[in-house]
Amino acid sequence: MENTTAPEKAFFILNPKSGVRSSVSVPDLISAHLDTTRWVPEIVLTERAGHATELAQRAATEGARLVVAIGGDGTVNEVARGLKDTNSALGILPKGSGNGLARHLGIPLNLPHALGLLNQPSFHRIDSCAINGHPFFCTAGIGFDGLVSSVFAQSTKRGLSSYIQLVVREFRNFKAEATTVSINGRELSSEFFVVAFANASQYGNNAYIAPMANIQDGLMDVCLIRHVGVAEAIQLGYGLMTKQIAHSNLAEFHTCATVSVQSEAPQYFHADGEYMGQAKDFTVQMFPKSLEVVASL
Numbered sequence: 592m593e594n595t596t597a598p599e600k601a602f603f604i605l606n607p608k609s610g611v612r613s614s615v616s617v618p619d620l621i622s623a624h625l626d627t628t629r630w631v632p633e634i635v636l637t638e639r640a641g642h643a644t645e646l647a648q649r650a651a652t653e654g655a656r657l658v659v660a661i662g663g664d665g666t667v668n669e670v671a672r673g674l675k676d677t678n679s680a681l682g683i684l685p686k687g688s689g690n691g692l693a694r695h696l697g698i699p700l701n702l703p704h705a706l707g708l709l710n711q712p713s714f715h716r717i718d719s720c721a722i723n724g725h726p727f728f729c730t731a732g733i734g735f736d737g738l739v740s741s742v743f744a745q746s747t748k749r750g751l752s753s754y755i756q757l758v759v760r761e762f763r764n765f766k767a768e769a770t771t772v773s774i775n776g777r778e779l780s781s782e783f784f785v786v787a788f789a790n791a792s793q794y795g796n797n798a799y800i801a802p803m804a805n806i807q808d809g810l811m812d813v814c815l816i817r818h819v820g821v822a823e824a825i826q827l828g829y830g831l832m833t834k835q836i837a838h839s840n841l842a843e844f845h846t847c848a849t850v851s852v853q854s855e856a857p858q859y860f861h862a863d864g865e866y867m868g869q870a871k872d873f874t875v876q877m878f879p880k881s882l883e884v885v886a887s888l
């Protein structure tokens with residue numbers, strides 16, 4: 592169907608370092624598949640970590656209706672940070688290995704199809720969250736998944752198989768810390784293997800940490816996983832990949848708008864899979880409907 596209104600500005604932010612499909616020329620795909628009667632594209636490449644946030648903020652200030660992140664969840668997070676609480680909508684051309692937010696939002700992983708979604712956009716407002724002030728749009732976590740994010744950040748290898756190898760290796764060395772989670776007026780204490788905060792339902796790669804999570808309900812799903820041995824880890828992996836984690840006795844779920852966590856020792860933590868550092872005290876907050884996206888929800 593041909594567009595009858597004047598074309599609007601669409602700003603594309605491409606992380607040239609992201610993804611395992613580097614042979615694909617995204618600018619060529621945009622030329623071939625973007626409807627230029629709907630969008631006037633401008634493509635900019637990131638030059639360093641953090642640059643995508645600056646570019647997105649500038650595009651929003653200049654009034655771009657659409658700002659498209661081209662990369663993995665790290666790039667999506669950086670662009671989304673710059674668009675939070677603005678009138679510019681986030682689009683995604685998924686090019687990472689996990690693509691958690693893109694998958695949750697029903698954005699095709701096939702890039703021509705993802706461009707097709709932008710040609711006939713459906714706009715939605717979604718929630719976002721922040722852990723110790725670091726915004727996230729998909730998931731954040733403390734404990735084993737924080738450790739994995741820190742080790743993955745130092746690794747040059749990418750892709751699912753490298754990730755699985757790393758998870759297995761680190762599992763053997765992981766030591767859970769005594770932690771108290773204060774949620775909905777209750778205090779829950781344990782040596783948690785993982786405390787995960789889910790705005791969206793999955794980490795990426797269709798690994799569902801909170802299958803019931805609704806990205807528009809103003810609540811985050813908190814998933815608490817207590818002590819895990821080898822047998823439980825295998826069960827947990829199966830539960831993540833089959834959306835069955837909520838039916839196992841390994842995970843406990845709570846929904847809330849804010850949660851705080853105190854740990855006896857510093858713990859690694861991540862936001863959208865990106866390693867954020869270590870801390871003993873955590874506050875996780877929800878910002879309802881704070882980001883507009885093009886999605887198929």
Ligand SMILES: Nc1ncnc2c1ncn2[C@@H]1O[C@H](COP(=O)(O)OP(=O)(O)OP(=O)(O)O)[C@@H](O)[C@H]1O
Binds near residue numbers: 638664686749
């Ligand atoms: N020009 C650049 N040079 C180096 N790093 C960059 C550049 N642009 C962005 N980055 C950083 O690259 C990191 C990884 O990006 P991203 O997550 O999108 O890709 P990925 O790691 O390949 O994908 P996935 O997380 O799905 O495996 C981000 O943390 C971002 O800050």
